[in-house]
Amino acid sequence: MELFINRIFDGLSNGATYALIAMALVMIFKATTLINFAQGEFAMFGGFIAYVLATERGVPMWGAVILAMLLSALLAAGIERTLIRPFDPADHLPLVIITLGLFLAINAIAGIVWRFDPRAFPELFPSGNATSIGGANLSWYTIFTVLTVFVVAGGLTLLLNKTKIGLAFRAVSSNLESSELVGIKVGPTLQFGWAIAAAVGTLAVAVFVATPVRQIEPNVMITGLIFAVSAAALGGLDSLGGAIVGGLAIGLVQSIVVPYVGVPSELSLLAAVVVLMLVLLFKPSGLFGTPAVERV
Amino acid sequence: MATAPRFQFTEGTTQYRTYKLIGYGILLLLILIVAFAYSDTGSITLFDNDYKISITRVTKAISFIIAILGLQVVAGFTGQLSLGQGFFFGVGAYLSAWLVADHNWPWLLTLVVIIPTCFIFGMAFGIPALRIKGLYLALVTLGLAAILPSLILLDKLEPYTAGAAGKQTDSDLVPPGWLPLDGIVDALHKIPLVGQYFGDGDGLSSREEQRVWTFFIMTIVAVVCFKMVGNLIKSRPGRAIRAVRDNETSAAVNGIGLAYHKTMSFGVASALGGVGGMVYVAELGIASPGDFTQLLSILFIVGLVVGGVGTLSGAVVGGLVIAFVPDWASSTQNFPGVPERWLQGPTGGLILGIMLIVLTFVLPGGIVAGVRRLRARFVRVNPARPPLLNADGPTIDPLADSATVDAASVKT
């Protein structure tokens, strides 16, 4: 029982990261039905920026994270403007190729600049355990990571529903042409989506590695992206709430189901991929997504 | 085309045959040069860096070329964006390593197991592709590619895969005794002027002989693969899969079985991936889990796009690029104007990433499209039966690359 509850807690904190990256993917998918395969690498890069600011420039930890979120948002906005916008948003192949190119390039740049040795990331949350349930310890880290997810989701929901840029973003997501016809500049609106996604991703990685158990290194998000993609697909690729449910569910599957059915830990990734495949086969719109209508 | 190309040929004429023969001749010559000039340690020195063109790397490139050829079938010609080719490459590699190391099979015989296995696996994977389309398919196949290393590391499979240490094979391809590879090199070495580039005058060591022999055999394997894919593309099923790529709905209403053709093309592609994996291990002598991550699958996409989507020769160019660029990047220790730090580390990945992005902008048809555009200025081949067509008909590629398509028409 104790072990079981501990696994739930582990699953929640892992799932929180997947949920955050999944939300970043959703922000871009919602607008353009594009998957940014470089989203994990964007996030890793942002995490490193926070790391450098905090450990080498002496910026207070949370300030460093927020600054890194802003910087990575700017960076992503620049990338969107130069590498993404020149292409027709409806034609996915060149865009997918570009994001794969970004994946390789960003991973390599991080490897060149920071090398591949893992580094300890400063803690963002109080250490130690908050309480103990049934003998299992619930750490502050777990509580705060899950809380972060809900804060981010709340923030994004407010941003999308209560601001003018949010309204424009939802309009563009719904119907690109009609949005242009009411005077929305589609390019900058999509750019806003990329920026927000990058900021959320940066926060995700910062939170993920802000525990002594984990360290930051250029490959930190390589498999994380697969988990996040599965999470986003499970929840529905255009649903922020779905991303949370999907992320936490994938996290829990990874830490509970996998050991319980006697599958070795290496196969948690397989579990995520199987989930991804089943969802896409039987319910491509995910649990909470909008079903796509195919017109011929 | 403002000015007429300098050389014009009409299909079926003697001149055209000569032109084609010269093309194939150059290709054959290149193969021989690679085999005998670089069996030892061929290298080019530039800015104090040694760039090795050793034959083993060319053989490695051949393994990639075959895998990318498979990707051409499924992505280039059928329009299904698969990021999972590395999975089949890895399966082929491990299957052959296991058969050769534990059961003493000869390398080529392992294809008898690899081809059907990968074909069936691939077809099974083509089944979800019937429902999962475009980007979703890319996601699923990327997931597939990502899980191979963890499958290899499974405790239950360790007796067969040797786990994290990698599956070692001691068996080499040994040239038959009657083949005087040694003598050929020495004879070439005696040619005035160019002879110095062939060997060092003391023949080939048995290790070198094996390398040359492996290269020859794998080149033949590749040529057979290309011939088969080339014929497939020109055949009735080939036209069918291209119809599927161009417009699924109209293909279906014209009586083309989408399910059949998609799963078949996944099967063919995966089988070629497996063959590539065999070549890879036969050359390297070891299969290690770290070689078959999703990164490999992404590299294959780089090769596909950089070479040219939907062209057979694009696979050759792409395979060479992804085999040599990372190697050469890591042998570059000094480069004027580039800080040393940027030359140590994953510079190759950076170059490939940038290449992918830049080519998507400036040359969506890949390097092959660029070369063709260039060649079109000098050479034009007119179709065989001009009476019905006007004389400015489309040019036909002498290297039997039919059905060129630019990257834009692969659906995502």
Next chain:
Amino acid sequence: MSEQRTEVLDVSHLEGGYGPIQVLHGFDFHVAEGEVVVILGANGAGKTTTLRAVSGMIQRTGTIKLRGEDISKATPPEIVRKGVAHVPQGRGTLPELSVEDNLRVGAYIRHDDEVDDDMDQWFDVYPVLRERRNQRAGSLSGGEQQMLAVARALMSRPSLLLLDEPSLGLAPIIVQDLFDRFSHINKDTGTTMLIVEQNAQLALGIADRGYVLESGHIQIEGPADDLIHDDAIRKAYLGV
């Protein structure tokens, strides 16, 4: 009489199309202040393309003057800001957004504080929209969506409204009501309208003038009353 009024839209030598396919082969038309002008034509004549050219959705050449200012190089968002609202074919509502958000998006370019008042006014005109203000636009019926699309376009307080086949796919009784509404809007607010239609009877009924477009050329033009009695038009479009 229209000649004395100022021209809202003055188009000459309009050419345009999609990629290599040219649809519009160079023609002229104009719309004066307060007018309702209808462009008639069969499928494929280039009616929709004409509207898309005016609002900047396609590559086009020629001059398109909006109150004297050339907008032939402007982008759709710029043209909207100059007072042109376009209700595209198939209504173009934002199906995932609520009815209210659809209307708010319509006022996207406005920075005044009368948006809520305008919205209330449209809710008065179309009470069904008020009832469903929090429902997703995609859940409305075809007629309701068309009302919403028109209301949304008018939320930007345009001086020129472009309507692309508003009758498409709607029941006759709803269409009649819709066109009556257009007529009222035109009279009440003075909004100039350019309507593209296949339903010649209805459209000419509320229009001041009309053009007949065929294969990218204007074949006939004249006051609506003349066109409605024109034999060729009666044969081709009125089925009499």
